[in-house]
Structures are given as C-alpha cells and as structure tokens.
Amino acid sequence: MAPMLGVLVTVLAIGVGLVARWFWRSFRPVQRAELEAFAGASGLAVTVANGPRVLEAIARTRLWRMVGLLVAGSASAVAVVVRAVRTGVLHVGVEIVLWLLIGYFVGAVLGELLTAWSAPAPGPRSASLRRREVGEYVGSWAVRWPRLLGAVGLVAALAAPALGDRSWWLPAAGVGAAVVWGVTVLVTRFVLERPQQPAAEDLLAADDAIRSRSLHALAATAVGIELWLAALAVIGLALTLLGRLGPDAEQGVPPLLAVVLVLAVPVSAVVVSRRLARRPFRVVREELALR
C-alpha cells in the first residue's frame, strides 16, 4: 500500500502544481510576449487606439479557456483519486488529455458567448452590406476538417450497432465528434455575427484579428477533439468488423493497434490542435475603414 500511496501523492502534487500554474496564468496581466504572439499571428499593427481592445480580448479568452482547463483538470484528478481509493488501483489514462481538450474547448466557447456587446450609440448607425464569411477569418480547414471528422464519427456510430457492436463507447465517441462539429458551426456563426461598425482602420483591423484568433482557437480545438473521437470510433469499428470486439476484446487488440490507440491518436490530436490554433492568418478587409 505504501508505494501506491507514494505514487498517489506524486500524482496529486503534479495535479495541484498544474492547477496552480493554470490558475496563476489565467489571472495575471497580459504579458508583452502574449500580445506580440497575437499581433504576429494576425499580422496586426498594435496602436494606442486598438491596443486596449486587443488586451481585453486576450485576457477574456485566456481566462475562460483556462477556467475550462482548470475545471476539466480538477475533475479528472478527483476522479483518479476517488477510483484509486475505491479500487486500490491507481490508473492515470491518456483519456485525461481528452478531457482537458474538452474543458479547454468548452471554456473557449463560453468566452465567446459571454463577450459583452457594447450598446449602440444613439443616432444614425452604419453597417456594411458585405457578408462576413468564415474564409475571411480562418482558412478553409476550419470548415472542412470538423465537418469531415464529425461525419466520419457519425457514420461509425451509426454503423457500429448495425454490425453487431454492443459497446457503449464506440457510438458515444462517434456522436461526440458530431456534437463537437455542431457546436463549432454554431459558435463560428455567433462569432461572425457579432456586431461590427465602420471604424478607424486600426480598430477595424483589431476587431478582425480578434475574431480570426477566436475562430482559430475554437476550430483547432474542435479538430483535436474530433480527431481523437473519430479515430476511436473508426478503430472500434475496424475491430468490430474483424470480429475481435467482444467480452475478451482487450486480449484481441494487436500490439501495434494498442500503441496507436494509446499514444499516436492523443499525441496527433494535441499536436494538430496546437499547430492549427497558432497558424498565422491576416484578415484582408478594408472597405469599412474610415480614413
């Protein structure tokens, strides 16, 4: 029991350390490096006028994303400890990373939904008759990848029972991928339809950059989660097709597939998600600028 207690304490210490770090990062003032990274990724020239708006956006989105991460991390840590105390077996699975991704995604969604809109000023108001399209703010991957992965997950979820699969996780993973896709579509529309009025060029550029980076973070995290879930569903379906899924499925999983499941899928999901989220993108749209 003593060695297990030692491992448990170590895991707890690491968990508490991570939570404390995320907590500290959520509430500290926006650092110069963060502002430079934001400006660099969106090709934005930060000015005296648009700087406060950008800082506010970075602080708000970071706070909510970190809160999502914190909640998911804390819940996962508690679940690990409770299970260890009940069963006497300490199991820290890679699925914790999936829950962290989901927590981050939920936080990012809340950060966008809870953005305060300033009330319109009295008097005449102006707006462009140009429709804001996703492609103006983020590459086409942000539409295609979540749609493709969501569809793959959904097909796998629907096909599994038809092929005699009795597990709960395979349909759940497939449907989960489709749900994340649906949420991404709705939140993307919400971000695009947020008010934008004609303004000075630098303010407009900041507004465009804020939308663009939000859409990058949302779509990239959605792709990471969907990639993981869709891969699980497809691998499960493949196993079903091979007639290996049953009461002794774990013994029947080939070693290479086990490695793919345990390592390659989570690592790919996280790496792809991070790379897509940080992909540089400059919004080119100047018709609303008041010169």
Next chain:
Amino acid sequence: MILTVDPAGAVPPYEQIRSQVEAMVAAGTLLAGDRLPTIRQLAHDLGLATGTVGRAYAELEQAGLVVSRRRVGTVVAETSPQPARERRRRLADAAEAYAHAARLLGATPAEARDALDRALAPAPRS
C-alpha cells in the same frame, strides 16, 4: 456598400434598409448574385431587432430584388425588371432637376450639356 439607419428618424428602420438596398441595386453598386449579410449579422451591426431586418429582406424579396436560398442566404436577384424601370425614372427625375437648375442659372443648352459631360468624365486616378 455602407448602409446607414437612423432608428429615431421619421421613416421606419426597415423601410430605410429596404430603400437603400433598392437604390444600391438600381445604381449597380450591388450586382446580381451578390450575397447580402445574414439577418442576424445586419441586425447586430445596426443594433436593430432581427425582425426589423427580416421585414426589410422580406419586402425586397417580394419586390423581386433579392432571393433567399437555403445554404446560400439572401442574394441579389439575377433579373430585376422593376429596379431597371426605377433606375430610369430616377435618372429622368435627376435630369429634370439639373435642367431646372441650369435654366435658373441662365445657362444655354450647350453650356449645360458641356458641364454635364465634364461631370460625367471619369475622375483622374490620384
């Protein structure tokens, strides 16, 4: 393609939107196939209720100026005979007003035509 609406004005906001879009189509600023913003986008940008913008779009659709398509949204209609007629009428009105102003100034028809030609000449690029 900037639209301006005064919610406190005498003309209802939906009518201000409708008339401005109609004028843009008539003037060729909005071309056939151009996509208009979603109702929610325009409503949020103008700080109006979605019903107000929806009513303006519905009236434009009834007039045959725009069409709403699933998955595409609201686009300027391919054929719009009514705007062409409207455009000719507006042009005639403007010409009448110009002729009246020229007569008041005592300009000869040749002078008026010359001034008009100069005004219509494309502006040199800066």
